[in-house]
Amino acid sequence: MxxxxxxxxxxxxxxxxxxxxxxxxxxxxxxxxxxxxxxxxxxxxxxxxxxxxxxxxxxxxxxxxxxxxxxxxxxxxxxxxxxxxxxxxxxxxxxxxxxxxxxxxxxxxxxxxxxxxxxxxxxxxxxxxxxxxxxxxxxxxxxxxxxxxxxxxxxxxxxxxxxxxxxxxxxxxxxxxxxxxxxxxxxxxxxxxxxxxxxxGDDDASTDDDTSGVRALLSLATRPAVAATLVGRATPGFLWFAFLTYNSIVVVRLLGGTPGAAGALVAVASVTSAVATTQTGRITARFGRTAPTFASLVVGAVGLAGLALAPSVPAALLAGVPVGAGFSVALTLYRSAITGLASDDLRGGLVSLGESVGRVGSTGAPVAMGAVVTLLTDSLGYAGAVRGVSLAVAVGVVVVGGALLVVGDHGADDGREAGATASDD
Missing domain, CATH: 1.20.1250.20 (MFS general substrate transporter like domains)
Incomplete structure (x- = not known):
């Protein structure tokens, strides 16, 4: 080795x-x-x-x-x-x-x-x-x-x-x-x-178990703290796909760079993402989960805003660092939080539900941003619309993500107890 x-x-x-x-x-x-x-x-x-x-x-x-x-x-x-x-x-x-x-x-x-x-x-x-x-x-x-x-x-x-x-x-x-x-x-x-x-296994018994499991999962997922955490899971995905959608538009169309430079920007963000994630264990051991999750959303949002306002290709490349770090740490901490909200027999279902909700954020970012950019292009111009919508997403991720973290953290203990109780029903 x-x-x-x-x-x-x-x-x-x-x-x-x-x-x-x-x-x-x-x-x-x-x-x-x-x-x-x-x-x-x-x-x-x-x-x-x-x-x-x-x-x-x-x-x-x-x-x-x-x-x-x-x-x-x-x-x-x-x-x-x-x-x-x-x-x-x-x-x-x-x-x-x-x-x-x-x-x-x-x-x-x-x-x-x-x-x-x-x-x-x-x-x-x-x-x-x-x-x-x-x-x-x-x-x-x-x-x-x-x-x-x-x-x-x-x-x-x-x-x-x-x-x-x-x-x-x-x-x-x-x-x-x-x-x-x-x-x-x-x-x-x-x-x-x-x-x-x-x-x-026995098909009838399996069907009964599946039905009971679905009821328990729904009971757990609708608890306010759990629901807030599941919805919050979509925020880092929305941030990341906002970046993936508009990085080449900013670099190539707005800054006059090349597709190769846009690819380098994604690579910079990805390398930073991989490195930052290795430190999540140390971070949570010292600071817990809620504060680092919010801080990582802020860092990612700063990176997205930096990309939107970048005056040059090198500045855009630099913005990839906080985007990658903020996204990866927030995503990892959300996944860890969701895992801890369920008992063993409900964990797989809750994690799958969280990943599905995360896909809502990833899917919604290009659609929502594209629609608003199109709407604002006549009044702001294309460059102004892209930059303005990207800034709005950065602010929205921080505000919405922070509010959901407050709700999730406030009822975290109740959510964990609900997970244990639901699994016993």
Missing amino acids: PLSLSRVVGDDADVLADQDFRLLLLASLISPMGASVVSPVVETLAGPYGVPPAEVALLLSAFTAPGIVCIPLSGVLADRYGRKPVLAAGLALFGLAGVALTLTTDFRVALGLRLLQGVGYTGIGPILITATGDLFSGARESAAQGVRFTAVGASLTVFPLLSGVLVAVAWWFPFALYAAALPVAAAVWLLFDESADLGG
Whole structure:
């Protein structure tokens, strides 16, 4: 085991010796490509598709929208039929739909293909987290999730840069990167050894348990503190996708930069995101959860405002640092908070619900911002509308996120007690 990895991960760095985990790492390189390949080229794609950049940004919303409904469904399917078939099918659909984007300039067809890609993703990201938990436990599981996040960070660094460079050759070249998912899907299907005993059992008993579990989950999720935390989970996603939607528009159209520079901006934010997340344990141990979550939302909002007001490409690149740090820490802390609000038998359902709500924020950012930018362009001009709407989002994330944190923190103990009580009903 390389010495450097042992220093970062610790004594459990030997998780890489597990072949199944190495396959999950390969899939983890694919999982963030859905947004990272498209984000740097939004401005450039306006020409081939014949629509304004604000409409091209719907390619991001079309990708995230299926997760609102399908993430919980993919978890049910993975529990019943196994992780391998869901993961392999998700990778295959993600790759095929992505490669098919190279074949059309019809924007409506492209949106449909992105919806299919989004469906495929729901069989990738959530399943990778679950499958890693199947393979390891305790400290080894934490180490494995950390190594997996490093793979995600590497992907988020490399693919935006590649996308920004390739689009200068031909508009469709970035979409060819999605072909990487296909050999990974084949490797998972052929080599992943899933021995867990999933599904089965008495159907009637299972149905009764499912019904009871749904009632308990709904009872828990409607508690004010829990509901506020679930809704708050959407705020870092809204911030991040506001950044992903408009970074290339600001860099290329407003500042006269290149798609490659826009890709570099996403890479800067992604590297910062990966580094910042490694410190969340230390932060919460010293300051708790609520204050650091609010502080991270403020940091991310400052970064988004800095991008909106950037006078040059280097200044825009610098703004990627607080955006990435604020987003990743806030997201991690929200996920940790949601995990702690439920008992063991409700945790999976509540986490899936939280991820679905998070997708609402990711999906809503490009749609809402595009609509307001279009509305304000006549009065403010396009540049003024983009900058003004981005600033409004930055302020809104802080105000709304802060209010939800107050509600969630005020009733956090009641929420945890409700989770335990609901699981006993």
